[in-house]
Amino acid sequence: MSDLLLAARQVKYENRAFWRNPPAAFFTFAFPIMFLFIFNTVFGNDTLRLSGRSTSMSTFYVPALVAFSVISACYTNIAIGISFSREQGVLKRVRGTPLPPWVFLAGRIIHATLMAILLVVIVCAVGALVYDVDLPTNTLPSFLLALTVGAAAFASLGLAVTAVIPNADAAPAVVNASILPLLFISDIFFGPEASPDWLARIADLFPVRHFAQALLAAFNPFEAGSGFEGGHVAVMAAWGLAGIVVAARTFSWHPRG
Amino acid sequence: MTGPAIQVAALRKSYGDVEAVRGVDLAVAHGEVFALLGPNGAGKTTTVEILEGHRQRSSGDVSVLGHDPARGERSYKEKIGIVLQETGVAPYLTVAEAVELYRGYYPSPRPLDEVLEVVGLAEQRDVRVNRLSGGQHRRLDVAIGLAGDPELLFLDEPTTGFDPSARRNAWHMIKNLAALGKTVFLTTHYMDEAESLADRVAVIVAGQIVAEGPPATLAARDKGVTTIRFHLPAGPEALPQALAADVVVEDGTVEIRTTTPTATLHELSGWALSEGAELEGLTVSQPSLEDVYLDLTGAAPAGDPAAETA
Incomplete structure (x- = not known):
């Protein structure tokens, strides 16, 4: 069997195992969708200023929760899942087989990305059908580029963060501690003008706000051009590369302690 | 096939200042069942993990089935099966799915039904891994170790936690493997297990082999x-x-x-x-293997198994 077929096979088995673990599936899927309804119900009719014109806050919340979906599916899910598999000795067992390590990790990442895509489709569909949000058309290539770079970057950061997770029990705490504060200051839950400038500058050091802003630009109904946000995409890509470097140097296949 | 299945010379492994393995020599023939015995922390696990390719040695020569395990070659891993103590399986797959997943990693795997039959899990094939009992889980470990139809099987404490009848079944299974011509490298705390299964045993103490031979004559036990x-x-x-x-x-x-x-x-x-x-x-x-073992290992009572990390 070629390695690509093996990777596809890994994805198939990952998918089977994923849906048989209802809590994991629930957390991954229910949170973004639940947040989409809650934020739109509470703030959806507020006014959002974009390109000097007014639209509804729903136009903000759909791309914001697209970003949240990708971060949940790729960063949170991969980091916690790998930590559990490492502690259970699944990684060590796999390392003793002929399966190339990259194929195993590719299976995890591809599956996480597929879950992210499914979530993004759901969030966009609800946004368009329920909250009347315009989906990207002329900005579609920019939207897909931001999504792709974002998914790759957060997946690689999810692998990298496992280096500082001591055991599976600590995994959810470490992962949430690393991502929740960023979500709050990075224009995901609160509108783009909500944070004071200094807080936004801090958020700009990290990839989450750049991801949200690149996606928001693609959802801007007044954008006549491509909506391409090179700066935001570049920062995400840099974080993704840093994640790959850290993961390559620190990733452990053996249970700790 | 020429030469031994496993050949180890002057193997050493240090962790910082601690030398866990201090000059081990071993030779295991093809088709032999070989047991490495030793108290916790004696360097047993370190030695086995170097042979499996899980750890790098500090010095010495190691050749297993003509490969240097340290290189992590895929062609080496295709020929071996590893059954460790604390390696899990995706908990939400069924027994059959888990074995099938691992079968796919090998060029010429053993038929699924045959593997399940050998370990006695045919009736549990559709049971989820997280619903297996401890003994059934251990048998699944062995099933996955056999999935690729390995020439050489590493078995780390294969029956720890088994009840007596499950142990007898496991021994029967391991003897079947030996009858198929597989080489088996076993570690165990149970002397009756070594005595029943192994063609040859070696005792490792403080990183060195202190005795080696067939269990019946180990350390001149038959002449004592x-x-x-x-x-x-x-x-x-x-x-x-x-x-x-x-x-x-x-x-x-x-x-x-x-x-x-x-x-x-x-x-x-x-x-x-x-x-x-x-x-x-x-x-x-005559002195039992256990008497001889306790004598060789300084009669130190076995420590907490969890204490062994080296």
Whole structure:
């Protein structure tokens, strides 16, 4: 069997195992969708200023929760899942087989990305059908580029963060501690003008706000051009590369302690 | 095939200042069942993990099936099966799915049904991994180790936590593997297990092999002191002078240790017949493998198994 077929096979088995673990599936899927309804119900009719014109806050919340979906599916899910598999000795067992390590990790990442895509489709569909949000058309290539770079970057950061997770029990705490504060200051839950400038500058050091802003630009109904946000995409890509470097140097296949 | 399946010379492994393995030499023939015995922290796990390719050695030569395990070659991993103590399986797959997943990693795997049959999990094939009992999970570990139809199987404490009948079944299974011509490298804490399964055993203490040979003759156990035990309500004073010298009495049980068991028994039974006495509960025993092992390892009682990390 070629390695690509093996990777596809890994994805198939990952998918089977994923849906048989209802809590994991629930957390991954229910949170973004639940947040989409809650934020739109509470703030959806507020006014959002974009390109000097007014639209509804729903136009903000759909791309914001697209970003949240990708971060949940790729960063949170991969980091916690790998930590559990490492502690259970699944990684060590796999390392003793002929399966190339990259194929195993590719299976995890591809599956996480597929879950992210499914979530993004759901969030966009609800946004368009329920909250009347315009989906990207002329900005579609920019939207897909931001999504792709974002998914790759957060997946690689999810692998990298496992280096500082001591055991599976600590995994959810470490992962949430690393991502929740960023979500709050990075224009995901609160509108783009909500944070004071200094807080936004801090958020700009990290990839989450750049991801949200690149996606928001693609959802801007007044954008006549491509909506391409090179700066935001570049920062995400840099974080993704840093994640790959850290993961390559620190990733452990053996249970700790 | 020429040469031994496993050849190790002057193997050393240090962790910082601690030298866990200090010059180990080993040779295991093709088709042999070999058991490595030793107390926790003696370097047993380190040695096995170097052979499996899970750890890098500090120095020495290691050749397993013609490969250097340290290189992590795929062609090497295709020929071996590893059954470790603490390696899990995706908990939400079924038994059959888990074995099937691992079968796919090997160029010529054993048929799924055959693997499940060998380990006795055919009836549990559709049970989710997280619903298996401890013993069933261990059998699944072995099933996954066999999935690729390996030439060489590493078995790390294969029956720890088994009840006696499950252990007998596992032994039967391992003997079947040996009958198929597989080489088996076993580690175990159970001396009866080593005695029942292994063609040869080696005892490792403080990072060095202190004894090696077939279990029946390890450390000249067959040529050592024989112990004769029996009940003698009358007390040892009644025994003839020639025997009384080597006698130990405890709760009415007389124990005679001798290096000439034939002559001693002859004398003893001759005396008993002439006195009309019956030697109740008469036993003649050589040192057990466990006696020899405890002697070699300094009679230190086994520590907490969890304490072994090296």
